[in-house]
Amino acid sequence: MATGGGGSGHGGAGSAGNADHHKRNTFTSYVAPLPGDLRATADTNEWCLPSDLRDVHLAKPRLLHGEQIVASAPAYMYSPIDPMDSSGGSGSTLSAISSASGTPADRHHKEATFGLLSVTNFKLAFVPLHEKRNQAITAPLIDLYQENTYLGRNEITLNNIDHIYTITELGRAASALQAARGMASHAGMSRRKKLEPFKQQNISGRIAALHIVCKNFRLLKFAFQQQDSKMFGASDQGKLIASALVRFAYPMRHDLSFAYAHREPYYSTLGASGTSMYATKNDWARELIRCGATEWQVVSCASVQLLQNPLQAGKYTVPPHFVIPKSCSVDRFLDLSRAFCDSRAAFWVYSYGSSAALVRLAELQPAAQQDTKSENVMLELVRKCDAGRQLKLLQLTDRLPSIQDVLRAYQKLRRLCTPETPEKFMLQDDKYLGLLEKTNWLFYVSLCLRYASEASATLRSGVTCVLQESNGRDLCCVISSLAQLLLDPHFRTIDGFQSLVQKEWVALEHPFQRRLGHVYPAQPAGGNAELFDSEQSPVFLLFLDCVWQLLQQFPDEFEFTQTYLTTLWDSCFMPIFDTFQFDTQAQRLKAVTDSQLVLRPVWDWGEQFSDKDKMFFSNPLYQRQRGDLGAQAAAVAHRRSLAVGSKGAHGAASGVTPSRNTINPQLFATASSVPQDRYLQPAHRIFDLQVWDQCYYRWLPILDIRGGGQPQVDLYHRLLLSNIAKVQRCLDYQNFDDLPDAYYEFAGESRPNQHKDEKPDKEDEAEFVDGVERRRKPTAKAATPTSGLTSVTGNLQLSTLSSFFPFGNPIAGDAPLQLYDILSSSSELLMETSSFLDKSSIV
Structure with a gap:
């Protein structure tokens, strides 16, 4: 805490730099800095980086082909809402933050993550300085969650940015980290201002923090060190980042999108897929x-x-x-x-x-x-x-x-789902249902x-x-x-649903470019930004929400999951894929002809996700229609496109394989092959509807329920499916050595020969290989036999999962080796029949 006089600064300030003393700010703060707001040595009053954080410039983001860094600055990244725990609720945090008495900030508050914030022509990326050190602890857990090939967990595409708010510091005592939390220690010391996409604004005062609201309901909060740093060549790091975002996040022409700069060749794997384009x-x-x-x-x-x-x-x-x-x-x-x-x-x-x-x-x-x-x-x-x-x-x-009504409802819903402070969250929570209805x-x-x-x-x-x-x-x-x-049950399959979107939305030209705000055309002098807002409207999200409601009412009628729908909404803002980037096919062809744009359909999910991530797209309890063997065989042939990738699929059904000759419908049978007894009659009253929490709330740690929600139920279904697959394999090969642990737990027996080669007393002993110390991998021990199916989850520790799984933040727990076993085992049955109830030996 600064204790010097009001005008003289610290005691050693005069001897340290008399030559340029007139250039320095002589104001002395009497407010103690929050954790991370570290001052310089006693001979200066300027903000500076601690000695162990001065190599922040080394934390550079991973760049794609054609991607370039526009601006970088050291910054602190904060959680959108601090999670409540028993050690300290939001109320105690608020009182500590807003205290102006000079006492230290709330110790129970989780400190921000320090790193390098970079703006490229593709994304906004935050790279923690000590990412490698932290990754050694959390890597097994991070692998559990969805990982995009093109984006890291702390990265968003510029297309995804909707609103940018600057927290401007009007006084030297204003804390950047307090501003990042949406608060200020003194009235009038910070001001929140929205940056308009159509004009370059003159920003007065230092930018202490940035609040970035994304179109997929994510809120990012960054705070900046206020210093005259020669390391990055700028006196206001926040203004540097804000200027770069306004310039690149709101392109006025479509050819300024990163898709035109990303010239990496594309080799399609959709040849064996059943998706019709x-x-x-x-x-x-x-x-x-x-x-x-x-x-x-x-x-x-x-x-x-x-x-x-x-x-x-x-x-x-x-x-x-x-x-x-x-x-x-x-x-x-x-x-x-x-x-x-x-x-x-x-x-x-x-x-x-x-x-x-x-x-x-x-x-x-x-x-x-x-x-x-x-x-x-x-x-x-x-x-x-x-x-x-x-x-x-x-x-x-x-x-x-109207589309304007849909936009207003979306904006109200997003404001409800992106509170800036725990205090605002609590105020909304008290009247949540009323606010939800008003959206x-x-x-x-x-x-x-x-x-x-x-x-x-x-x-x-x-x-x-x-x-x-x-x-x-x-x-x-x-x-x-x-x-x-x-x-039509065909459109409830993954390939069928993708074909439906291609037909109704892409081929018949829904204006994605205008509705999703991919381009912000220049406005005339004195123009209003609201004129362009009239063209924006998340109509596609409204459709996906309706589909999600059907999933809740008919959980065994759809082959895809809510994770698939959430991922599909995120993919709308991935400019690398052209599916949701154009208004018309003429625009798409012009981009290919004039700008050599490389077309990549978003349905080639292997471009973005691993096989493990794609497994969560498939519903383990989906019931395929019976009686239509041809359609069922064709669908089974295309399952690998999402279950384990499309490289292993061979051939396709004759009704789906592209032909070199033009098909004449008159030469074929006139009877419809659409089943007449598989229609759905949903309940459409508001009373029967729910909030799509995985899509709207996944970025709020405060709402996370450890081991709860639909992901817990889905994983339990996959566990049952995995055990059934193992039993089925043992029956097929008459080899019962690989029976699942659940069998022995339920029967109260021990697995045969489980202690034959084990040496429990030496399993933690170290051994040296080429002079390097290595430890034996711990062997799984038999679980204590218990009665009922509740013992099946004894070793899995499902409680370590997030209720927004596979999204959200990782939660501490054991390594997910058993989860991988469940995924691989259950996917066998998904590939073969898409449901264990279709197995004749099971039925």
């Missing part, structure tokens, strides 16, 4: 055949002479391939489509039963709304494709929220499920359903995708 005419033709839609035809823009004329092509914004009524000529259809927004006339997407079709249709353009002739003609063409000549128009604009997020989820159920019921009754929306590219995608999930 809907990038060719044959992909759509196969879907017509599968659905038995005989009254519809596929149109490719490349084969339409009108769309090849540069003077005429600019009048239409149709996708490269689309399906229209067979009774209408292509030229007439295109002529009618000009009256609709974005040229989105009636596009077929799905058929159910004999002839009931699901159709997407945009609204008339404002200039043509007075004359509904084009709309009536288009609806009559769709009606002719229905055998019963019936049609139901489901107007979504009046029934569902309207669950209300919008309820509406989407309701009208998706209505659309699916219409198709089940044999009536064609037309979904109409302003542009036919936003909420039409949500309702259409959900309706197909409710009706």
